[in-house]
Amino acid sequence: MEAAEKNDEAYMRLALAEAEAAAGEGEVPIGAVVVCDGRVVARAHNRRETDADPSAHAEFSAMVAAARELGRWRLTGCTVYVTLEPCLMCAGLMVNARVDRCVYGASDPKGGAVGTLFDVSCDPRLNHEFAVTPGVLADESAELLRSFFRARRARRYSTREPA
Secondary structure: OOHHHHHHHHHHHHHHHHHHHHHHOOOOOOEEEEEEOOEEEEEEEOOHHHHOOOOOOHHHHHHHHHHHHHOOOOOOOEEEEEEEOOOHHHHHHHHHHOOOEEEEEEOOOOOOOEOOOOEHHHOOOOOOOOEEEOOOOHHHHHHHHHHHHHHHHHHHHHOOOOO
């Protein structure tokens, strides 16, 4: 395994830890980390329910925190690690923030916007393109989501009145 791949896995493990924190708060378990010049500058997890904020996606929050930490809105030189393929909103922010790269775990067949349903990472009509590395620790990322939703369904069905 190359050094870059090892680094990707190490940073994705940090994102997975954030996803587990989200699950512990009853949030959909998605986590993100922003790395700039080999240093973690921000980390976050989903907080949509907790904050009653539709934009409180893990990677969106991590990019906002990274911009504050770095004191600039341009995230040039940064890589965003996220456990689930970014949606249109988050991929759009990656374009607007000028990130260099996005590394994600599981693909999102219902909303993925960096290769699955859409691909804004390399759309020539936009003012910025960024590299994408899919599938890093994809199985772990997907299993965390599956387990979360399986448990949620089980709780929902167990509280129903018998027919």
